Amino acid sequence: MTLDYKSIAGVLGALLGALGVSLLAPMGVALAYGEAEWWGFAVTAAGSVALGGGLWAAYRPKGELRVREGFAIVATAWWVLSLVGALPWVMTGVLDSMSDAFFEVMSGFTTTGATILGGADTPAIEAVPNSFLFWRSLTHWLGGMGVVVLAIAVLPMLGVGGMQLFKAEVPGPSADKLTPRVTETAKRLWAIYVGLTFIQVLLLLPVMSVFDAVNHAFATLATGGFSTENGSVGQYGSAYIDWVITIFMLLAGMNFALHYQLLHRNVSVLWKNEELRVYFAIVLGATALLTFSLWSPTNNLLPSPVTLNGQVVLASGETAPEGGGVDVSESVTTDAPRAGGDDIGGGAGTEPTEIRGREVITYDSFADALRYSAFQAAAIITTTGFGTADYEVWPPLAVGVLLALFFVGGMAGSTGGGVKVVRVLLILKNSFREMRQLVHPQAILPIRLDHRVVPDGIMRNVLSFIVLYIGLIGLGTLAMAFLGLDWMSAFTSTFSCVGNVGPAFGTMGPTENYTHVPEVGKWVLSLLMMAGRLEIFTVLLLFTPGFWKR
Amino acid sequence: MTLDYKSIAGVLGALLGALGVSLLAPMGVALAYGEAEWWGFAVTAAGSVALGGGLWAAYRPKGELRVREGFAIVATAWWVLSLVGALPWVMTGVLDSMSDAFFEVMSGFTTTGATILGGADTPAIEAVPNSFLFWRSLTHWLGGMGVVVLAIAVLPMLGVGGMQLFKAEVPGPSADKLTPRVTETAKRLWAIYVGLTFIQVLLLLPVMSVFDAVNHAFATLATGGFSTENGSVGQYGSAYIDWVITIFMLLAGMNFALHYQLLHRNVSVLWKNEELRVYFAIVLGATALLTFSLWSPTNNLLPSPVTLNGQVVLASGETAPEGGGVDVSESVTTDAPRAGGDDIGGGAGTEPTEIRGREVITYDSFADALRYSAFQAAAIITTTGFGTADYEVWPPLAVGVLLALFFVGGMAGSTGGGVKVVRVLLILKNSFREMRQLVHPQAILPIRLDHRVVPDGIMRNVLSFIVLYIGLIGLGTLAMAFLGLDWMSAFTSTFSCVGNVGPAFGTMGPTENYTHVPEVGKWVLSLLMMAGRLEIFTVLLLFTPGFWKR
Ligand SMILES: [K+]
Ligand SMILES: [K+]
Structure with missing residues (x-):
């Protein structure tokens, strides 16, 4: 038919x-x-x-x-x-x-x-x-x-x-x-x-x-x-x-x-809702970690950057002589929005620190650190993507936390994107189950969500979704790099578009935009946004020949 | 007990x-x-x-x-x-x-x-x-x-x-x-x-x-x-x-x-063996793509790099003025091993091309392009990691192909690492099955390997493995970045160690080594190598309290 x-x-x-x-x-x-x-x-x-x-x-x-x-x-x-x-x-x-x-x-x-x-x-x-x-x-x-x-x-x-x-x-x-x-x-x-x-x-x-x-x-x-x-x-x-x-x-x-x-x-x-509890736990945990890495007194406790042959290492693996000559640092203003394309101000009371060839922002005031941390944690996990700070100049720990939030996304049934909190929760439970199963090969170990057993078929759907989600990001990154974007921009723009976040890192960072993406790339990213928004399967399905034929 | x-x-x-x-x-x-x-x-x-x-x-x-x-x-x-x-x-x-x-x-x-x-x-x-x-x-x-x-x-x-x-x-x-x-x-x-x-x-x-x-x-x-x-x-x-x-x-x-x-x-x-056929298909396909991007005449058909505000973009998202001033390019010699840390020669007849702030190698001779392509494709998919060329200065398409091979790895039951060809094959089959299932919700659609049905439980093991593999790479990257490594080095070194490949990109690229990794980082990477080698579950299992107690 x-x-x-x-x-x-x-x-x-x-x-x-x-x-x-x-x-x-x-x-x-x-x-x-x-x-x-x-x-x-x-x-x-x-x-x-x-x-x-x-x-x-x-x-x-x-x-x-x-x-x-x-x-x-x-x-x-x-x-x-x-x-x-x-x-x-x-x-x-x-x-x-x-x-x-x-x-x-x-x-x-x-x-x-x-x-x-x-x-x-x-x-x-x-x-x-x-x-x-x-x-x-x-x-x-x-x-x-x-x-x-x-x-x-x-x-x-x-x-x-x-x-x-x-x-x-x-x-x-x-x-x-x-x-x-x-x-x-x-x-x-x-x-x-x-x-x-x-x-x-x-x-x-x-x-x-x-x-x-x-x-x-x-x-x-x-x-x-x-x-x-x-x-x-x-x-x-x-x-x-x-x-x-x-x-x-x-x-x-x-x-x-x-x-x-x-x-x-x-x-x-x-x-009673497990996903809700995990959602708030992640938000609170992420805000705490961000505040820890952004507040100047605690930031000083973090490891210092690694140098190779006495040179500061940039994210690309290129090296720049320490302390001079090459100026590839982003400029940071301490009390006003930055000039030119860099228009998200670091906020008042920021304190730029030199780290691996670029400036890193930390905050002297705990209230400021908390405010920018909570905002950005909420903006990324909910995949809203609003900005009050340029997170590209945040310390590496903070960037790591944000990247993890890019992946998680909001709750299922929200307007947020990402893979959704409930799926992250389920794959964690599944990983523990798989390990228990190794020790008890014959045991039947059901996964429960809100005290109800999750059927194996649904668990397989969830795992397949995650694998497909990550696979799509991989393919998208290859496509964007093929079109001439640098790897950092190719990966993070794909990651951001599939998750419906918006801003990325690199040339599509929070202070930049997507204008310079090649024509074809804009259509690719549009397709990725749609695939992410429609839970991927819905879109990929249309590319299977069987869907249209029978 | x-x-x-x-x-x-x-x-x-x-x-x-x-x-x-x-x-x-x-x-x-x-x-x-x-x-x-x-x-x-x-x-x-x-x-x-x-x-x-x-x-x-x-x-x-x-x-x-x-x-x-x-x-x-x-x-x-x-x-x-x-x-x-x-x-x-x-x-x-x-x-x-x-x-x-x-x-x-x-x-x-x-x-x-x-x-x-x-x-x-x-x-x-x-x-x-x-x-x-x-x-x-x-x-x-x-x-x-x-x-x-x-x-x-x-x-x-x-x-x-x-x-x-x-x-x-x-x-x-x-x-x-x-x-x-x-x-x-x-x-x-x-x-x-x-x-x-x-x-x-x-x-x-x-x-x-x-x-x-x-x-x-x-x-x-x-x-x-x-x-x-x-x-x-x-x-x-x-x-x-x-x-x-x-x-x-x-x-x-x-x-x-x-x-x-x-x-x-x-x-x-x-x-008769499906995994073997796919293994050779990937090797041949990858070699063809690498040769295409490395041979000068075909390399010219590829898209040129994207510039932002008239500046060449580095992998880190930093920008460098076009054509002068900042020298962050790697030097490329055309007929001898490179000096200093760069000791993998590009081979004779190489032709450096300027691309996004660094030199890119292409080959005038088809035989050379094929030889270096086949060697590197085999070296990465089997996760041997030998080098005859510095693939960091290869064109973006070639780098993308290699990154995909880093993930795939050898066949199950070989000495190679990665997630193994058979698992990649199974998750691809599973993705198609999931999509067919959407259209035929009531149908029973078994996955077959070598004409035998793969039980659902094993398919779940495979999916869980892939998710855990990628999750471990994510966690390892965060840990290495936290220890002070730049993101590119943190990600690719983790990726390479979990897959038992060896060389990575950035500060641990094919012409570099792991000496400069912080003390703690060396133990982290050692653990990641072991986890990858022992199919992850085996190692993670030991970290579950239940394993030691009962
Ligand atoms: K958004
Ligand atoms: K190896």
């Missing part, structure tokens, strides 16, 4: 129509600010509604959708919506290149937040019309909501990467039908998502304009990370803002089904 | 005694060359035989060993034998530090071949007495034999990392008793191992001294990689030697059970 292309077209039409309606929001912003580019949104909106409505009217699916059509819709929707969402950018000339525009919109919908703005061939964020900044944030917010519904209502039923574990927990009808489940779950979670966004806006308003507050709340709840400032959240230099956003990033990194339970006064989930 | 410590001590005693007898060989070499350090081997040999013999006499196990004691013996044996094998080095003052000596001997027994010789605080290889060079090669050869027996006779019965798949294929008694199986298998494979070594020595003799030929044959069959020349195999500059060693590395990377089958005229294994 072939794919039911008509039903697919019908549902895509509905989504396209919804996108068209959403485009009226940035159009409104453009009109409110008197920006000339409002027509780009208007034309795209009209086209989307017309085309989408037509498709829906003609091909609206009659019965229940099958699993196979579900996969086809999920994977093509992200692609089609990003293509259409990119049109206003190029139509109005705000961006010259379709590759750039598509990358930016895909980065928005997947809540990755990697940007091509602020590069040599693209406008600086400050030069972009407000309506387009709002459109970026809105792609985050819509994408985040889409992901939560997908993770809670759709993927568990499709059996992707062990997500079927959460079938029972979902706040929706228990029937095994896809359509009612999606719509019911969406309705129930929508209120929570909107509510949390509203509260964050209110909390930000005392120190931000309405426009900035709304944009940052959108980017926070979606764990997206686009900012209206080139210097990201660090530009405001406000401890209050940092802490508010830290807390809301952590809320966005939680399973939204838990928020639903909490709202219904089912407070026991707070200590 | 507690561990049977007496039996463990008894078997360790036997191994210690055997080590003592083996030490007579380098003692003989020392006497033959009139080297003053012969007494170091004599004293250690006498002590080992006395202590080992005493332990064996007192605690010789009466009945059959249990699985638990098997694990304890395997993991402690590598550690104890390395400690004892390090004694002659420090006793005679050839090396000053026990950390260095232990690292070198562990690197030998695990067939890793990472060396601390030739550094700032250690003698150059040319300055080391012949008897000690021979002792290094002998640790390889003995370790390689031990690993083959372990992989073919012991680990399948202990159920480690999916090795139980090979239970049936083993050339030994089919009884489920450990002791007769080990001794019988060892006897049968011993002849093959010795025979192959002998043939390689004969083939090398026309262009090498007997001493060099024996040492290089030992290092080849064990996929170890220690050379008697500071410039490794490249020092000889002989295409004949390169091709002979390439072929024998590939033979050593094959499952020795296959050699046994071939010897018994069972030629059909050559096309």
Whole structure:
């Protein structure tokens, strides 16, 4: 039986129509600010509604959708919506290149937040019309909501990467039908998502304009990370803002089904849910380690860098003569945002230390060290990717902690990316089980999560997911290096895009952007963002010939 | 029931005694060359035989060993034998530090071949007495034999990392008793191992001294990689030697059970064995890709490096002004071994190209490109780690291919390291199965290897192994970076040691050594080598409290 292309077209039409309606929001912003580019949104909106409505009217699916059509819709929707969402950018000339525009919109919908703005061939964020900044944030917010519904209502039923574990927990009808489940779950979670966004806006308003507050709340709840400032959240230099956003990033990194339970006064989930406990344990542990390595008094306890033949060693393995001649150090300012491309300030009271040929930042004030540590730990584990400090100039221990958080990601059912806390927890349990099994070859040693046995099939799904996730990062790194990027940038940009984090290291570090990536590379990274966002299997499936044939 | 410590001590005693007898060989070499350090081997040999013999006499196990004691013996044996094998080095003052000596001997027994010789605080290889060079090669050869027996006779019965798949294929008694199986298998494979070594020595003799030929044959069959020349195999500059060693590395990377089958005229294994087919397919594919990127005419077809703000980007993400001022390029000579630490010549006819701030080597002659490509592909996939070229100055595509080969490693049951070809094959099959399963949720889709179904439990072992392998590399990288190494060196040295390859990138690249690694780091890397060599589970098991208690 072939794919039911008509039903697919019908549902895509509905989504396209919804996108068209959403485009009226940035159009409104453009009109409110008197920006000339409002027509780009208007034309795209009209086209989307017309085309989408037509498709829906003609091909609206009659019965229940099958699993196979579900996969086809999920994977093509992200692609089609990003293509259409990119049109206003190029139509109005705000961006010259379709590759750039598509990358930016895909980065928005997947809540990755990697940007091509602020590069040599693209406008600086400050030069972009407000309506387009709002459109970026809105792609985050819509994408985040889409992901939560997908993770809670759709993927568990499709059996992707062990997500079927959460079938029972979902706040929706228990029937095994896809359509009612999606719509019911969406309705129930929508209120929570909107509510949390509203509260964050209110909390930000005392120190931000309405426009900035709304944009940052959108980017926070979606764990997206686009900012209206080139210097990201660090530009405001406000401890209050940092802490508010830290807390809301952590809320966005939680399973939204838990928020639903909490709202219904089912407070026991707070200590009954193992994934939640591990999530908070990791956040607290990482913040402690980061503070330890960033606070000047404790930083001094760390080992000093290794020299080879009396030369300081750079990350590339190149050597530079100690103490002079070669100036490859990044400059660090101690009390103001840095000049040029380096626009995330180290914050006040920072103390640069010379380490392996580049400056490393530490903080004299414990409160500062804690604040920047907590913010960055939350920003990376939730894969929001906001910045208040340039973590590339942090001590090696801190960088190591962040790299580990890049991998972990948020909770399953959150807007966060990465492999998800629950999978990390399960593979750790599995490793211990495997070792116990070696000593007791005949014993049956079940793995439990929240006191329930995890079936072997699901455990295999989880292990396969992790292997595939890492394999995809390997392949992506090879592809990006092949396209001419240095290894550090190739690896960390792939790692960041598959995990939907946004910033990376090297030429795509927190103070840089993705403009200089070769054309083909932008499409590769876009595909990686989508693969990561859709739990990989969903996307790879479409590349298997068997999917389309039978 | 507690561990049977007496039996463990008894078997360790036997191994210690055997080590003592083996030490007579380098003692003989020392006497033959009139080297003053012969007494170091004599004293250690006498002590080992006395202590080992005493332990064996007192605690010789009466009945059959249990699985638990098997694990304890395997993991402690590598550690104890390395400690004892390090004694002659420090006793005679050839090396000053026990950390260095232990690292070198562990690197030998695990067939890793990472060396601390030739550094700032250690003698150059040319300055080391012949008897000690021979002792290094002998640790390889003995370790390689031990690993083959372990992989073919012991680990399948202990159920480690999916090795139980090979239970049936083993050339030994089919009884489920450990002791007769080990001794019988060892006897049968011993002849093959010795025979192959002998043939390689004969083939090398026309262009090498007997001493060099024996040492290089030992290092080849064990996929170890220690050379008697500071410039490794490249020092000889002989295409004949390169091709002979390439072929024998590939033979050593094959499952020795296959050699046994071939010897018994069972030629059909050559096309019936899936792992073997994949192994050769990878070698051929990698050689083709390497040749493509190294041969000047085809190299020109590759993408050029990406620049950021008009600056060439180094691997670290640092930038250097294009075309001048900062000299961080490695120097490349076109027809002679490089000076100083850079002692692996690029070979004749090389053509340096400027790429991202450092020189890249390509070859004008197709024969040269093929020769260096085939050698390095074989050296890395079999994890021998011999060098005829400095692959750090190869084009990015070539480096990517090599990094992938670092991961794959040899066949199961060979002397090679890495995750093993069969596991890579199985996880690929599993990924396709998982995707098919998504579309056919109810179907039973077995994974087959050589037309036999792989049980789900074994597939889970394999997946767990891969996850643990990668996790260990992650942890090791963090530890080495914490100790002060730059990220590139920290990652690649861990990657190389866990895979028992030897050379890495950065400060531990093919033209460098491990002398400058901090003291603690040498013990960490030693542990990683052992963990990699013993299929990880075997070593980690000993760190679980449950193993020692009940
Ligand atoms: K993000
Ligand atoms: K090796």
